[in-house]
Amino acid sequence: MFNVQSIREDFPILQTQVYGHPLVYLDNGATTQKPRQVVEAMVNQYYTANSNVHRGVHHLSTVATDMLEQSRETVRKFIHAASVDEIVFTRGTTEAVNLVASSFCQQEMQAGDEVIVSTMEHHSNIVPWQLQAERKGIVVKVIPMTDEGVLQMDAYEQLFTEKTKIVSVAHVSNVLGTVNPVAEIIRIAHTHGVPVLIDGAQSVPHMPVDVQALDADFYCFSGHKVYGPTGIGVLYGKREWLDRLPPYQGGGEMIGTVSFEKTTFNHLPYKFEAGTPDYVGATGLAAALDYVSAIGMDNIAAYEASLTQYALEQMAQIPGMRIFGPISASLTSQVDEYSSDNCQLSIVNCQLHRGSVISFLVGDIHHLDMGTLLDRLGIAVRTGHHCAEPLMHRLGIEGTVRASFGIYNTFEEIDAFVSGIKRVASMF
Ligand code: PMP
Numbered sequence: 001m002f003n004v005q006s007i008r009e010d011f012p013i014l015q016t017q018v019y020g021h022p023l024v025y026l027d028n029g030a031t032t033q034k035p036r037q038v039v040e041a042m043v044n045q046y047y048t049a050n051s052n053v054h055r056g057v058h059h060l061s062t063v064a065t066d067m068l069e070q071s072r073e074t075v076r077k078f079i080h081a082a083s084v085d086e087i088v089f090t091r092g093t094t095e096a097v098n099l100v101a102s103s104f105c106q107q108e109m110q111a112g113d114e115v116i117v118s119t120m121e122h123h124s125n126i127v128p129w130q131l132q133a134e135r136k137g138i139v140v141k142v143i144p145m146t147d148e149g150v151l152q153m154d155a156y157e158q159l160f161t162e163k164t165k166i167v168s169v170a171h172v173s174n175v176l177g178t179v180n181p182v183a184e185i186i187r188i189a190h191t192h193g194v195p196v197l198i199d200g201a202q203s204v205p206h207m208p209v210d211v212q213a214l215d216a217d218f219y220c221f222s223g224h225k226v227y228g229p230t231g232i233g234v235l236y237g238k239r240e241w242l243d244r245l246p247p248y249q250g251g252g253e254m255i256g257t258v259s260f261e262k263t264t265f266n267h268l269p270y271k272f273e274a275g276t277p278d279y280v281g282a283t284g285l286a287a288a289l290d291y292v293s294a295i296g297m298d299n300i301a302a303y304e305a306s307l308t309q310y311a312l313e314q315m316a317q318i319p320g321m322r323i324f325g326p327i328s329a330s331l332t333s334q335v336d337e338y339s340s341d342n343c344q345l346s347i348v349n350c351q352l353h354r355g356s357v358i359s360f361l362v363g364d365i366h367h368l369d370m371g372t373l374l375d376r377l378g379i380a381v382r383t384g385h386h387c388a389e390p391l392m393h394r395l396g397i398e399g400t401v402r403a404s405f406g407i408y409n410t411f412e413e414i415d416a417f418v419s420g421i422k423r424v425a426s427m428f
Helices: 005-010 036-048 059-079 092-109 129-135 153-158 181-190 239-244 279-293 297-316 340-352 366-374 389-395 411-426
Strands: 088-092 115-120 141-142 163-171 195-200 218-222 234-236 255-258 263-265 319-325 357-362 382-384 400-404
Touching: 005 092, 005 153, 059 088, 059 234, 088 092, 092 129, 092 163, 092 195, 115 129, 129 141, 153 181, 153 411, 163 181, 181 195, 234 239, 234 389, 263 297, 279 297, 279 319, 297 319, 297 357, 297 411, 357 411, 366 389, 389 411
Parallel strands: 115 141, 115 163, 163 195, 195 218
Antiparallel strands: 088 234, 218 234, 255 263, 319 357, 357 400, 382 400
């Protein structure tokens, strides 16, 4: 059973006081806090098993190499990939998208060929394609969305031409919380023979993800958003695609043999891991995935859906409140307290409609003012365009205030957040 109090005890930073108030950390979409288990796993490796991996014959190097490969297996299991060869460690989601954009365009695209992204993408899933547009003359096409922040699937289907070579979309919007119908997006792309990259930065921390069930060709996420360390992330790629694509960066680890005349490349996944990998980061990421797996991704999705539903309910009662993203009728039913029954109900809502991200504005209060004044009450939210400027243009706004929830947030914290908004609003 989900026990939020015992989870909170694993996160020392949650004891922080901010301007005399207990910290209410609602910026999990930007990065999550780290449990002791993650930090200790990394410290232990530095204290007992630190050595560069893969080329060493000595004891410590063998131990560190085994740990890295065990971490890769933990990732494989977590997203249900078919093989560890399909798990590439990257610096994060951003590097993973850049890797695919660069290698895929080099091999598979000509000037005039098209990539389809959506209106609600993070800059990380726009700019890498634009760089390729400048370098190779590829064309970026955009799936439109409704005013409620739902992708228009009819329009999506109509974007395909014989020049469409790849689709790249977010699983969950980091601004709207929209859970995109990625299985359907992938199915439609495959009927056109087109592969799909899914940006899972905002989904992997919050719901079970099965890359084989989705039939995703590429899927990526960041360790630091799933209670792991910064500087490590994952690119999953189907073996057939990773085998076919050229390396992204050159250097140590990714080679077979090197001479000045000809270099051959290592087998998967090392072909895409140039240089010393962040093996201690991989240990921390595996510890984080073990941590959330022990709680259960279904339980996490259900709990966070209840929190989100409760927050939406409370926020909707504030005069002048404008919430961005899908608000379904089912989200207006009151959740008085957490129970597994409610959560079963909510998990359906969550998968259909939204993740645990709420972007909002109140009246004409500037998002920066709201964020700054909430901070004075100990409440950490993010303000601005959230690295999604094209989405802001679509919504006709400059920015929003964004609250994003994680496994350690409580209903009491939502109450503090809502009364904080009311207090700030009363000052204007
Ligand atoms: N995509 C989405 C949807 C995100 O929310 C983020 C992080 N805000 C990223 C990509 C980029 O992740 P990172 O900075 O960890 O590479």
